[in-house]
Amino acid sequence: MGSQGGFYQSKEFLDLVKSIGEARSKAEEDRIVLNEIETLKRRISEPDIPKRKMKEYIIRLVYIEMLGHDASFGYIHAVKMTHDDSLLVKRTGYLAVTLFLNEDHDLIILIVNTIQKDLKSDNYLVVCAALNAVCKLINEETIPAVLPQVMELLAHPKEAVRKKAIMALHRFYQKSPSSVSHLVSNFRKRLCDNDPGVMGATLCPLFELIARDVNSYKDLVISFVSILKQVAERRLSKAYDYHQMPAPFIQIKLLKILALLGSGDKQASENMYTVVGDIFRKCDSSSNIGNAVLYECICCVSSIYPNPKLLESAADVISRFLKSDSHNLKYMGIDALGRLIKISPEIAEQHQLAVIDCLEDPDDTLKRKTFELLYKMTKSTNVEVIVDRMIDYMISINDNHYKTEIASRCVELAEQFAPSNQWFIQTMNRVFEHAGDLVNIKVAHNLMRLIAEGFGEDDDNADTKLRSSAVESYLRILGEPKLPSVFLQVICWVLGEYGTADGMFSASDITGKLCDVAEAYSNDETVKAYATTALMKIYAFEIAARRKVDMLPECQSLMEELLASHSTDLQQRAYELQAVIGLDAHAVACIMPSDASCEDIEVDRDLSFLNDYIQEAIEKGAQPYIPESERSGMLNISNFRNQDHHEASSHGLRFEAYELPKPAVQSRIPQTLIASTEIVPVPEPMYPRESYQTTMPSIPSDAGSAELKLRLEGVQKKWGRSTYTPATSTSNSTSQKTVNGTSQGDGASTVSSMRETYDSRKPQVEVSHEKQKLAASLFGGSSKTEKSPATGHKAAKASSHVVEKSHVPKSSLEVASEKATPAQQPPDLLDLGEPTATSTALQLDPFKQLEGLLDATEVASAVNGAPAASRSPDIMALYADTAAGIHNKNDADLLSGLSNPSVTNMPGTTAMPQVTQSSSKGPNPKDSLEKDALVRQMGVNPSSQNPNLFKDLLG
Amino acid sequence: MIKAVMVMNTQGKSRLAKFYEYLSVEKQQELIRGVFSVLCSRAENVSNFIDAESIFGLDSHLVYKHFATLYFVFVFDSSENELAVLDLIQVFVETLDKCFQNVCELDIVFNYSKIHTILDEMVFGGQVVETSSSEIMKAVEEISKLEAASNAISLIPKSASGWRSR
Numbered sequence A: 001m002g003s004q005g006g007f008y009q010s011k012e013f014l015d016l017v018k019s020i021g022e023a024r025s026k027a028e029e030d031r032i033v034l035n036e037i038e039t040l041k042r043r044i045s046e047p048d049i050p051k052r053k054m055k056e057y058i059i060r061l062v063y064i065e066m067l068g069h070d071a072s073f074g075y076i077h078a079v080k081m082t083h084d085d086s087l088l089v090k091r092t093g094y095l096a097v098t099l100f101l102n103e104d105h106d107l108i109i110l111i112v113n114t115i116q117k118d119l120k121s122d123n124y125l126v127v128c129a130a131l132n133a134v135c136k137l138i139n140e141e142t143i144p145a146v147l148p149q150v151m152e153l154l155a156h157p158k159e160a161v162r163k164k165a166i167m168a169l170h171r172f173y174q175k176s177p178s179s180v181s182h183l184v185s186n187f188r189k190r191l192c193d194n195d196p197g198v199m200g201a202t203l204c205p206l207f208e209l210i211a212r213d214v215n216s217y218k219d220l221v222i223s224f225v226s227i228l229k230q231v232a233e234r235r236l237s238k239a240y241d242y243h244q245m246p247a248p249f250i251q252i253k254l255l256k257i258l259a260l261l262g263s264g265d266k267q268a269s270e271n272m273y274t275v276v277g278d279i280f281r282k283c284d285s286s287s288n289i290g291n292a293v294l295y296e297c298i299c300c301v302s303s304i305y306p307n308p309k310l311l312e313s314a315a316d317v318i319s320r321f322l323k324s325d326s327h328n329l330k331y332m333g334i335d336a337l338g339r340l341i342k343i344s345p346e347i348a349e350q351h352q353l354a355v356i357d358c359l360e361d362p363d364d365t366l367k368r369k370t371f372e373l374l375y376k377m378t379k380s381t382n383v384e385v386i387v388d389r390m391i392d393y394m395i396s397i398n399d400n401h402y403k404t405e406i407a408s409r410c411v412e413l414a415e416q417f418a419p420s421n422q423w424f425i426q427t428m429n430r431v432f433e434h435a436g437d438l439v440n441i442k443v444a445h446n447l448m449r450l451i452a453e454g455f456g457e458d459d460d461n462a463d464t465k466l467r468s469s470a471v472e473s474y475l476r477i478l479g480e481p482k483l484p485s486v487f488l489q490v491i492c493w494v495l496g497e498y499g500t501a502d503g504m505f506s507a508s509d510i511t512g513k514l515c516d517v518a519e520a521y522s523n524d525e526t527v528k529a530y531a532t533t534a535l536m537k538i539y540a541f542e543i544a545a546r547r548k549v550d551m552l553p554e555c556q557s558l559m560e561e562l563l564a565s566h567s568t569d570l571q572q573r574a575y576e577l578q579a580v581i582g583l584d585a586h587a588v589a590c591i592m593p594s595d596a597s598c599e600d601i602e603v604d605r606d607l608s609f610l611n612d613y614i615q616e617a618i619e620k621g622a623q624p625y626i627p628e629s630e631r632s633g634m635l636n637i638s639n640f641r642n643q644d645h646h647e648a649s650s651h652g653l654r655f656e657a658y659e660l661p662k663p664a665v666q667s668r669i670p671q672t673l674i675a676s677t678e679i680v681p682v683p684e685p686m687y688p689r690e691s692y693q694t695t696m697p698s699i700p701s702d703a704g705s706a707e708l709k710l711r712l713e714g715v716q717k718k719w720g721r722s723t724y725t726p727a728t729s730t731s732n733s734t735s736q737k738t739v740n741g742t743s744q745g746d747g748a749s750t751v752s753s754m755r756e757t758y759d760s761r762k763p764q765v766e767v768s769h770e771k772q773k774l775a776a777s778l779f780g781g782s783s784k785t786e787k788s789p790a791t792g793h794k795a796a797k798a799s800s801h802v803v804e805k806s807h808v809p810k811s812s813l814e815v816a817s818e819k820a821t822p823a824q825q826p827p828d829l830l831d832l833g834e835p836t837a838t839s840t841a842l843q844l845d846p847f848k849q850l851e852g853l854l855d856a857t858e859v860a861s862a863v864n865g866a867p868a869a870s871r872s873p874d875i876m877a878l879y880a881d882t883a884a885g886i887h888n889k890n891d892a893d894l895l896s897g898l899s900n901p902s903v904t905n906m907p908g909t910t911a912m913p914q915v916t917q918s919s920s921k922g923p924n925p926k927d928s929l930e931k932d933a934l935v936r937q938m939g940v941n942p943s944s945q946n947p948n949l950f951k952d953l954l955g
Numbered sequence B: 001m002i003k004a005v006m007v008m009n010t011q012g013k014s015r016l017a018k019f020y021e022y023l024s025v026e027k028q029q030e031l032i033r034g035v036f037s038v039l040c041s042r043a044e045n046v047s048n049f050i051d052a053e054s055i056f057g058l059d060s061h062l063v064y065k066h067f068a069t070l071y072f073v074f075v076f077d078s079s080e081n082e083l084a085v086l087d088l089i090q091v092f093v094e095t096l097d098k099c100f101q102n103v104c105e106l107d108i109v110f111n112y113s114k115i116h117t118i119l120d121e122m123v124f125g126g127q128v129v130e131t132s133s134s135e136i137m138k139a140v141e142e143i144s145k146l147e148a149a150s151n152a153i154s155l156i157p158k159s160a161s162g163w164r165s166r
Helices: A011-022 A026-044 A051-066 A072-082 A087-100 A108-119 A124-137 A143-153 A159-175 A177-183 A185-190 A196-212 A215-232 A248-262 A266-282 A288-303 A308-323 A327-340 A352-359 A364-376 A383-396 A400-417 A421-435 A441-453 A460-477 A485-498 A507-520 A525-544 A553-563 A568-582 A585-591 A608-619 A664-668 A686-695 A726-730 A739-751 A762-780 A794-819 A822-854 A858-863 A867-871 A873-883 A888-905 A908-920 A925-938 A947-954 B025-039 B082-100 B105-110 B112-122 B133-152 B159-163
Strands: B002-009 B014-019 B049-051 B061-067 B070-076
Touching (some): A011 A051, A026 A072, A051 A072, A051 A087, A051 B014, A072 A087, A087 A124, A108 A143, A124 A143, A124 A159, A124 B133, A159 A185, A159 A196, A185 A196, A215 A248, A215 A266, A248 A288, A248 B082, A266 A288, A266 A308, A288 A308, A308 A327, A327 B082, A352 A762, A383 A400, A383 A421, A383 A762, A400 A441, A421 A441, A421 A460, A441 A485, A485 A525, A507 A553, A525 A585, B002 B025, B014 B112, B112 B133
Antiparallel strands (some): B002 B014, B061 B070
8 A cells, every 4th residue: 555645544444444345245335334324423423532533534424425325414523624723624624515515505604604714814725625615615695705705816826726716716607607797807817827827727717608608709819829829839838748748738728719719700710720730730649638639629620710721631630540549549530520521521431441440349439429420421322321220229229318319310310311201111110119119209290291191292103102011011010029109109090091091901900900909008008099090990991982891809899998998088989989880981981081181171160060050059048158258257267277368357266376477379279179188298280180080070179270280390301312222221141242352352452561461361351341332332422422632641552542443433433323223233333342441441450450459458558668658657556556455356357357368369279270261261372371370470369359350250 | 627537446336436516425326336337348448438428418428547446437528628538537547646656446545535635636626727747746745744734733723824935
């Protein structure tokens, strides 16, 4: 154990920590902690505890609260400690209260006074401790109590205090902007502080202020630029250097601020170009922090008014990031690419393979980031591949939060770019099947509407086909065991509406299926309700077509069950069904016109058709109806809503609290949706219509007619022409993995260096086939097939040569594809695209594999003499220390961690033959022999390190 | 802004937890558990970043670093730079190492308040105030010295006032 640094620790505390560390279960740990709480409760209230002892008790309290136990009995003691004169005790007290209390806690009132006093203390450490508490414990109401003192501290001689005072003021601003709005100018003033540290700290609040209101700070552009210039030119003292970078954290903050200020402002941006360009050039890309600054530069460049030269530098840096072996840099590269493609979409193309590598990376974070990027670059040409990939990934994960997000993205993309309705329906089916419970109900309604409305063009034939295929797919899907409720609702609706429309399926087929659904999901009332209504429609269509209706026995038993259902809605539907079946064909055809779900219903709000009836009744002596507005004198309990309007005349009791003034919209909401049920609380275009149709064919409700119109906002508007070539997307097993591709790959491998060739075995080639296909479908169809600009990197040269070659045929293909029929296209696309993929993949992968082997742990990389070594002695030290540490378990962990690489090398004997085998499969025997030799020389076997690559081989 | 700093060991035991927005003890525990369950499922040599929105809500990023038996975790929003925060963790660990000469997990456990002092010198109210480990060390040493002194003569009131001129 290291030095204790003068911090007093007792044996008891040591024992506590030790016993908690050795606890075998959570229950045992809880028992120990509860014991400790009892001890502390007793001890802490004893009189005359020495301060040192008291301090330790409080630390122990903090400790047990960190473990998740309630330590509130000791809060008051922590508060008392803040009143103490001794710095040690006071600081401990402040530490404890900042961790224990929140700004609205009752005990805060006891601290505010102390804080006020301490802010004026002569000892700057006391001031700092108080400022720390200010940040955490002062709320909107108590800000005025300490604000004057904090303002004074802005001019404190110690820069540490000035810094913290600025941060405290920033905190006030975050909590209540209005309380300090008159003091915001202080931040500007502090920007000119003599101490660069204080200036740097000021950037934090300024960043936030500028983010909220850019225009008021445009005048500072010049100042920020000149500060950044000075920092980048190393005008600050060496003390601010971090890993040989001049004040990188300040540079990052400044770049963030400039990005905000330059956004959409050409004039401001022009001031920034030079300095950002300088940083691009000078920045050290070998260190982590250097890359952080570079990444920030890219963010800045992509935010400000575009400058071609800077964009080019940014693209260079991105390609360096993407080619890096570090997952962190790849992640940043993908993120940066996502930013840059908004301005120059064509740069995505040169990175296609890197992007696909990231998509297949085992690292989940990277994968998600890549999906985010793909989401941003989706077009009608690549939507199928991207959405397909997204859904595959969605199925594979369990994290509901992300699943929801990716599902909604799939839906969004599908709605926006769907190349065909058929595809759209299939895609939606997949999304619903696997994430149905997570998507918005609106999506289901959109899908139903799409099926009902068809393409919107006058092609009835296509619409019918679409519906038939939907019905067919649903009947198939119904066989799956457990389907989400929302999806079942869609299925029931579609089956009811179109199940028998094309004559492919008989009414008994469909009704049988619907009964099965209602039975299988018998505790889901919504689904049952949909199923019942669907049944009613099927029967109604049958009756209207004057066919004989035979109710299936299971259907009959279902109806019997529903007629006695506890749900009034289900009951009503069952009765309606019964009633409809009893009607004659003509009446049924009026109630339930076939395929009429898209037609508007005329609603007679005045109920004029009842006039005769009323007249008759009045003649018979009935009381005429008195409109609500004329009934104001009466105590009208049932009509709260109008109470407000008749306040003046109404003398009745008020049953409601005063409401906030409502916007006029209120009055337009239908007062009661008579037929509506709990199923659809919000009037949705499909559903209400359906229910009106079914339940009250001739008695119009008083729902506003406006409600009945189909709402069209948010519906997919763009239906891209199907420029996409279907076969490219998913046909993983196409037989067109031609010799052509392999030989091309071989040629490429001779171009690349020896070290790389060793790995260009068959599996590699196969992997790149896949990737390449993917690349072609993702990027190949892009509107611009520009030649990728030759990048200045040595590493890229070999490949860019090939890339350029392959681009030429591609672009000619592009022209051809416009004329050619889609059916002929896929093989061409595949063949021509291949070389690109193969060559670059060959270049990338060996590195990755090698690194994967050598860089098994971070420590290993340090030992290997990587640039990080000079900075990493601490990490090593950490390791060494734990090895000798007290925790046995930790030791074991560590050992197993260290021995991992050797373990992976062990099974070389078993795996070696495979490597040989794989190399002999290679296109050129001589090459593969060389490769084999190389592999043996290295004495490594990558199979366990990179299982994905070898999956094909190992079967 | 930095939302939280956590240090936990590879068995999921919390060694340090500091949240810059107030959260109830239960919520803190829930978050710590959530973070740990993600961390322990991560392979070696993957990126140090995690999509934390499902745990911490919108606009949260998480950067972690694994040292020996400990995970160091920083959670922050989009006003920080991921790679820079990674270096911030480096600074934090370097400082701990300087402070304890070969820091190990037990140092962190037993010097709980000192770790907090170090962190407070580095991150203040959720904002990064100091990124130089030697500066942080200087401040912490000064505090230790004064505390030790005030500890020895704690009976004399106002004892701290004389040191300001130093």
